[in-house]
Amino acid sequence: MMKFLPVHFYKCLMIVACFWASVQSASAQAENDGIMIPKNYLCPGVMYSNSNWTNYWEGTFKRNNQNIGTLNNTMYSAMVTYGITNNLIATLGVPYVTTHASAGTLKGQKGIQDLSLNLKWKGLKFKFGKSALSLFASATGSIPLTNYEADFEPLALGSHSKNFSARGIVDYSFNKIFVTASGAYMTRSNITIDRTSYYTTQLIYSNQVELPNMSDYNFRTGYRSKYFIAEAVADISTSLGGFDIRKNDMPFPSNRMNMTTGGLNLRYRLKSLYNLEFTAGDDYVFKGRNVGQSNMIHGGISYIFSLSNSKDQVSYKN
Helix, strand or coil, X not given: CCCCCCCCCCHHHHHHHHHHHHHHHHCCCCCCCCCCCCCCEEEEEEEEEEEEECEEEECCEEEECCCCCCEEEEEEEEEEEEEEECCEEEEEEEEEEEEEECCCCCCCCEEECEEEEEEEEEEEEEEXXXXXXXXXXXXXXXXXXXXXXXXXXXXXXXXCCCEEEEEEEEEEEECCEEEEEEEEEEEECCXXXXXXXXXXXXXXXXXXXXXXXXXXXXXXXXXXXXXXXXXXXXXXXXXXXCECCCCCCCCCCCECCEEEEEEEEEEEECCCCCCEEEEEEEEEEEEEECCECCEEEEEEEEECEECCCCCCCCCCCC
């Protein structure tokens, strides 16, 4: 049986992954999809996601930690999307997070995490026959809303950093079949921890920790009709810096954290209540470096309506 210090880095990246998934789940508008809502439409929504992992990668070596057992993360999110123009939307989101470890002595945490704002702009659209090609730009920023402790992984609520990401999106559809690809670059601010020195690859006398920036590539394809979407999703997140966890040592927030995930998302609108949308999905980490091999289920409900009393129905088809 392994006896060593508990894993303490993964939540930093997991919060990013959970936020992207929660935006996808809570409404038809995600920062990395090809769907918009019209001008003066409002889409509030709530979502639930739950992720857990027992095994993790220490560098590239896969192992478990019986001082933690299974780590569980639950997120409840409230968000709202507004159509500023027909080609520009804004999404605001706030999650409430709880964490729990099934073994060991570390106490789980709970509380409000970060406020996030996403702007997505449809720049160009080309139509030819039954095909359509759209180009988008997306920008997301987030700031911590509470003074939660970041240096308490994997039970911390988040990394407590200020983040900004910029993303380009290409969406192609032929009749009801679509393919969407996007790439993003994320910058993360330094964080302040509650100690005056720490060790990475060298001893540092400071309470400031520099987090590596990240890149993300997202791919999705599937069926998209007026009432229903079924899509397969793959995501590749990479830390642009950092270092591996030392053997049997406690990890650190600035570790290199790479993760490749795959999953399935479903979205459905009722014919009798067209403005009401239900979403559900599952995502699994297939490959990683200094991250946990987690499985995340998520679901949500949202309602879209016009602020100008428009009677038009909003379609999934963009």
